[in-house]
Amino acid sequence: MSETHNVADEEEMPKVLGGVVPYLIVDGASKAAEFYKQALAAKEVFRQPEDENGRTMHIHLYVHGGSLMLCDPYPEYGQPLRGHAGYTLTLNVNDVDSWWARAMGAGMEVTQPLERMFWGDRYGQLLDPFGVIWAIVGK
Structure with a gap:
């Protein structure tokens, strides 16, 4: 620090x-x-x-x-x-796979698998140990 x-x-x-x-x-x-x-x-x-x-x-x-x-x-x-509900923190990134791998490696839990979406990007959601849902989206 x-x-x-x-x-x-x-x-x-x-x-x-x-x-x-x-x-x-x-x-x-x-x-x-x-x-x-x-x-x-x-x-x-x-x-x-x-x-x-x-x-x-x-x-x-x-x-x-x-x-x-x-x-x-x-x-x-x-x-x-209070419980974390009703929002998702979204990271729009250029390299979805590396961001996903780093988040998973640190201990985030998959709540929605990474997959190609109807709008063309790859998108998935992860839950962190503090109850916050994160979406990672990009090519």
Whole structure:
């Protein structure tokens, strides 16, 4: 984590990439960040230190040209842990096979096999250990 930025290290925060930025509340944000580094080639650009309970209120990752933000649940501040449902995080990539293999190798579970779809791209869905569904789509 030597490349990780911290508020104490510098005044300027990392640039937020992308239009819509997912902000996930997961049980174990630090573990999720490490997992996403392995499974999705994420780069950590900022992290708030963990509190006395091992929780962090903010981690900022870059994933495939966009920002993904994470935190642990803080029910005492109105941010409880809820089930991840009703959305899919989609990665549109040039090399579907390598992204799929890396995600599977890190421990994601197939929920929809990778196959050619009616619109011409290959598409599949994977479930990460934190309950988030990811789609990988491309040629």
